[in-house]
Amino acid sequence: MKALTKEPLNVIIGGVGGQGNVLMAFLVGGALVNKGFFAGVCDTYGTSQRGGPVASHVRISKKTQYGPLISSGRADVILALEPAEALRLLNQFGSQDTIVITNSRPVYPSDVSSGKATYPEMGELLQAIKKFSAKLTVIDGTDAALKMGGSIYTNIIMIGALIGADLLPLDRESIVQVLADRFHGAVLDNNTKALDKGIELVRQ
């Protein structure tokens, strides 16, 4: 069984409301409990649903239940479904030791469309994330999902990336197990393919 690299290990899964990150955190948390860990999963939602930033904090421990909300500077891993959110989360919870994996596809808020705010140039944004973290990996999750048939697969692909990066005490099978608890038939097959795609992408 994979060992826990830190005690507790703090993972943030974040993005924009509607991208499915609550499901992602739930699957990861469920897999951890199955492996005998204490998992704390805190989702922010509510008014965040309507296009606002959302994040799920996942606390992983062998010893005890940790509280919700990772504190400033204590995020070990940030998995982001949206690059500007990766930077926002890094600022709120990250440190120079944080490992960041982010999806490449930006989601423009109406603040940008209306002209009130600007979305940064992608190179500059990724440069900033890289500068203030230990390591940055960019995954073309949405592109891969669209090739698979729909952007709906993005979040499972990103979980794959998280697993494939070997940062969590979880292997592929542990996620397949929780997927099988929830999905069946063709949907399960497609989600498993998405998982494997993510593992492949992060290891490239």
Place this chain on the structure above:
Amino acid sequence: MEATASIELYTPQKLRQEVIDEGLCPFCGGCAGGCPYLAQYKGRIVQLDCCTLSEGNCYDYCPRTYTDMDAVSQKIFGVPFSGDGIGVAREVLLARSTDAATREKSQDGGVLTALLSVALAEGIINAAIVTGMSNSETSAGLLARNVVTGMSDDKTPVGLLARKKEELLQCIGAGYENTRVLSALNSVPKESSEKLGIIGLPCQVASVGKRKLSPPQNRVNMDNVKLVLGLFCATKRWLEPGEDRQYINKACSYCWDLTAEFADISVGSGRAKFKDWNTVIVRTKAGAELMDIAKAKGALETQPIPDESLAVEKKASLDKKKRAVKNIAAKTGDRKNLLYLGLSEAIVDKLST
């Protein structure tokens, strides 16, 4: 909360402050239509929201914001603004439609309808912009995208493009509600290649003149406006004994233009003496050409205008100019500040006597 510019005014607000709130707005409709921020509604120009532009068509084409009279006159006639009686006039005459049905529907001689019918039939124009009072969809098609209000019922005027004589007849003579013509013009898309004719009151014709002087970038191509027919301002016509001032928009006391001096042809009532006729002032080459065709096609019968009648028109027109200068100067307290009227000092002196 949102921050709004406190120092600089956005265009519709400038318009409101300088024109509407100052009591200068003649309700010509030049600012509305094609713009979702201004709507004409129940005798008011209503600002529906804030466009945040500091420059815009509404302000530029308003006949009551600064108007360089010489420049407009040069553009249309090739001569500076004279300030004389009835403005530039190649010919003044009396005329009326030869078609009884037309005359039946019209206030006076039906000359406008006759001219437009001829212009349509001869292909000088493909569509005439008029005001109708019917429900939104007619065979002429509703162009005025007053969609932010989307309001039209049979009590509300709407701008229409009439492409056939029958459609014209539905609209002409419907009263002096001419207010939706410019909003319809504003809504004509840039890529339209239809040749257009417009009927307007003097303030509306002045607004068209400002458009010709500095054409809009993203709207109707002003080169397609082939014909501008002006109406003599009818405020006086609404006066019946005892019904003195209620039909007059207060803003009209600041207006200089009785006979729509920037039109190709201006048409007014024949007055009591020539009840069934129209007084017609032909001003431009295009106007003259149309008159010739109309006469040649037998759509119009004409007669010379008696000197006394012409003198009456000239005096009335000059008096209105003088009254405007006087009223504006009284409003500003400064003879040199005539608000929207950009006149040379010589002309101001002439009109101040």
Place this chain on the structure above:
Amino acid sequence: MPGIDVDAPGSVQLLMGNEAFARGALEAGVGFAASYPGTPASEILSTLASVAKKMNLHAEWSTNEIVALEAAAGASFAGIPAISGMKQNGINVVSDFLVNTGMTGIGKGGLVVVVGDDPSAISSSNEQDSRWICRWMDMPLLEPSTAQEAKDMVKWAFELSRELDIACVVRETTRLAHTRGNVELGELPRAEKKAYFPDTWNMCQPTKAKFTAGPFGILHYQLQQRLAKAPAIFEASPFNYYLGPDKPELLIITSGICRLFSMEAVERLGLQDKVGIFKLGTSWPLPEKLVEKQLSRAQKVLFVEEINPFIEGSVMELAASFPATKPHIDFYGKRTGHMTLFGEQNTDLVTGAVAKVMGITYQARDAKYDKELKEAAKMAPPRSINFCAGCPERAAYWAIKNALTLDGRDGFATGDIGCYSMGFAAGGFFQERAMHCMGAGIGVANGLGNLKQFGFTQPVIAMAGDSTFFHACIPALINGVYNQANFIFVIFDNSATAMTGFQPHPGVGTCATGEPAPVVDMDALCRSLGAKVEVCDPFDLKNSTETLVRLLADEEPGAKVVIMRRVCELVRGRREKAPYKMHVDTDRCVGDECGCKRLCIRLFGCPGLMWDKEAGKAKIDEALCTGCGVCTDICPQGAIIKEAA
């Protein structure tokens, strides 16, 4: 959702606090659950409803919180264990009934009230600390600090409630409600539930019924006597415990989720041998002997709790009663400014407070890194709150905005609680000019609509949603008819209680368990109350605006109701595919120029519309557009094209 009804004692599941409450209720043999949706407590009822049939319990969404609690209490009177979960505002709504259950007792079933406070008012109109109601109305108060405790406490709360014959209040906060943690499951009971109301009229020996409150001051005394049994029970409760050195330098007294923050704060500062944590799970009444014992451990005490100095106050009251011979204690907390009086707590804040008390400097992370990253992070754009793509309420607000502006008499709209509450912001064009609690929109309109004698001429539009209508608005509408207040009442009927998670309500036709339910006809109800009722489709902007303009100008007195009816887009989108395929004709789009200035994006603000920077034109965001077609009618140039999908 995990199997909340799984019959596998000893197994571990990852449950959120609300699900754990539900599981605890099941393990206690709950038979009746009634609630009104409210963040952060909504999932308690929906979880129970999902297993209601299988677990032989009645679970319902009630019209509002007070009906829910009354219904639950009725069940408890008849011997059925009952639970009602609600958000903080629900406690305000039920307070009159709650205080009277103190007078009468709650019967043999057992009555548990779970209240979800929302520190920082993340999803609420206000921030409040609901715990005071227990001091105020003499009820026992429990505060769980993990999902496991949530389950165990609720299970115990039923027993406690029966033993004391008082409703037992369990208080959670948002972070506990929505945080998943490991929960070891207990046993599910097999006992049959039999309902019978025991206190019927005995004609030969008639007596006052137990369940009647009344003008008897002695009932309050009797309540106090019953509650007085609690401290002794609490002294032995496993929900109160101390972890740390015997004689720490600093004693933290904490409750709820703050225990986890405190634990982690101490760990971060490496002060495990200097700081001890006493976690109070039974927060009212205080187990005074136990608390006194803890206070004797240290001369410095820091209180860590959410929102108000509730425990801080009651413990200090206790300490004030100690004889002067006891060693002096320095108390730190909200009174001293070490903890904030508003906003939610977190590990960082607690760490800062502990460090301050202990006189050590604490920096969450390197100052230079922090400063530079803060600066760089400014490039991430804000994501302002907005209605969903295709939301009918956005269209309704557009009509309201234009109607009021066209009317030109300085009219305004008063609002209420729901998705449409967002009308106070850009998403609803800032049209909502007043907003307070459920039913307040039409409530204040009743006042504003009766000021004619003072020269008031501004037209008033009151707004409420469909679920809010059933919850709170009917009395105010009756008042408007009866007292002849002049206003237009707009009901946003999107066939859901959308903001809290699309729960059904009496107008929808399904109940909490998903089964068909009778429909209460909103239109007929308003008409029968004497109001003039019109129904509009908010997507028909022309008709909606015209209707409102006409009614605004209508001088005839009497209540006017406009029902803006169209199903919530998120609900519709799950059932059907998009009706239209949208695209922007870039030749017609005028974009930033005069005649538009990005109206569709800048003002109308639907997330389905975006700006193509290179082209300088609007564009449909295909990932977000729901194909509703409304923007076709918004574009002044007719540049947005809709084609039947």
